[in-house]
Amino acid sequence: MSLDTLSATAPAYNFAYLDEQTKRMIRRAILKGIAIPGYQVPFAAREMPMPYGWGTGGVQVTAAILGPDDVLKVIDQGSDDTTNAVAIRNFFARTAGVAMTAATAEASIIQTRHRIPEEALTENQVLVFQVPIPEPLRYLEPRETETRKMHALSEYGLMHVKLYEDIARHGHIATTYAYPVMVEGRYVMDPSPTPKFDNPKMHKMAALQLFGAGREKRIYALPPYTDVVSLDFEDHPFSVQEWPDTECAMCGAENVYFDEVILDDKGSRMFVCSDSDYCETRQAEGHFGPQHAEYKERLK
């Protein structure tokens, strides 16, 4: 810092809102989380100026790791322009003034809710997840005192029984998002409510993955290149969502996660990429889907 940047009046809020003591406390929790991949570290989450359940955990993690030179991307449902992503981006624009981007490749920190970008992330990036219920066993056992014990003893029989019962009853594992994963063969972890489509991306990801749950006061982490295996059975292997014979109506992409858009009240629908930056980048590169104006132009 130079003398020029020192001003007589203190700013109303610290850089990235949280005071430095709080950031230090959160960084310690993050470091502990990185040291024990998949373990939920309790931390003294603060009340944030946005409601619990709206990303306060992710926001605190981002605020604790954010530096003035970082480039931040915020997505919700895969898109930079969904309302809550906009609100969180505004929060950091106002309190930290860092550079913002929608381009996945340009971001040094990506805060996300419910998706992992389609484009592979690199070692120079950090992916921060907003987590509502960090405990993968919560719906099987509501008591924290019990679930902590189960993690301590690696006692995950209950989870396997649940998955087995799904198969016995429905013929499938009836979990489509927040699909439980085993981390480095030790902790069962909730990947946050991302669709199971994104689970394979977590496995041995080059980027650091951090998970913040504000209301539940937990942080956990996946260091780069961590083993992340979705739970399954030999005769019922894990599989991800597929949309056979479907391409993005705007960019023509296949094998991505799609949003289904209803076009009228007569059952017409189309599919578009959930990852809006991925879709726009492809369009800019000249890939078009059947609903794109250029596509129709080309057919003429």
Added chain:
Amino acid sequence: MYVAVKGGEKAIRNAHKLFASKRRGKANVPGLTIEQITEQLSFAIDRVMGEGSLFDRGLAAMAIRQAQGDMIEAIFLVRAYRTTLPRFGYSIPVETARMHVERRISAAYKDLPGGQLLGPTFDYSQRLIDFELDPEAPAPTPDQSETVEAGPMPRVTDLLGADGMMEPDPEDHPEGLIGDLTRDPLSFPADRDLRLQNLARGDEGFLLALAYSTQRGYARTHPFAGEIRMGDVDVSFFAEEVGFEIPIGRITLTECQMINQFKGSAKAPPQFTRGYGLVFGHSERKAMSMALVDRALRWKELGEEQTAPAQDEEFVMSHSDNIQASGFVEHLKLPHYVDFQAELDLIRMMHKESADRDTDTAQQEAAE
């Protein structure tokens, strides 16, 4: 034709503008002043200060005005501001036996040292809407007894304690350590200090319902309102630099000591036990609810049976905070279409499989 979901930023800005104009209402009606709220809506102020955990009447009034009277929203504004305040230290515990009492009643004794003092209260009034109420008319001057400074008002629980009929006050922590769930993550089992802190910040409606459930047989606690007192207490701070206590202000509190019948157990002799409630401002409903729930949560130390939700500390403490609760309930308004798509995909597949099975069975039956 697909319209890209763009323009979130502009839509949010406009929604906020619209909200601000709704807040102001008709421009020809005078705007609310902070003084009007602090002077004339004192119960609203007290609730916001209590559940917002910050004693500041002016700030509570600003929050209520900004939140258009939505109490939980106002509490949220105060909480979010509170976390940003520097913390210099913890005050000396306040002494409610030396309260400047405005109101003090006991339902356990007809008369007692210091007397019954009704003070300002809704109790005993007929709940008839006063169509004649003139907001501009001067309020009637209350009759004053000869302003004899009331004698000392010992707490009822101390009177009972003197002959061993009442369980004693819990012992202080040897190093004066008291938990603070705003600084440390909560873990279970939680001690009574943390439970009381949690209840003091907890939602009045939630505690009221839980307290009510204990009266209806879900963890019966046989309560008597031993004493409810409301008034001002001095707050002092021990300043290390000068080496003595400095009074730093005065706050209004409502304290409730519930007395509960207790026939004794393997862990404790037969004697009256207590539930304790303490809240900012004048809030008897909340203080009483808190005391009933506090007592119900003490089942383990008193060797009672656990049978009801109000006794379950994990259930009570995890769900008492209305800022956490409203945030998570209302987050369902956020887009969830990625997860919904995943579920849709699964349900479609299972639906089809089920229909196929039905067709197979029907064909089989027809063939037989």
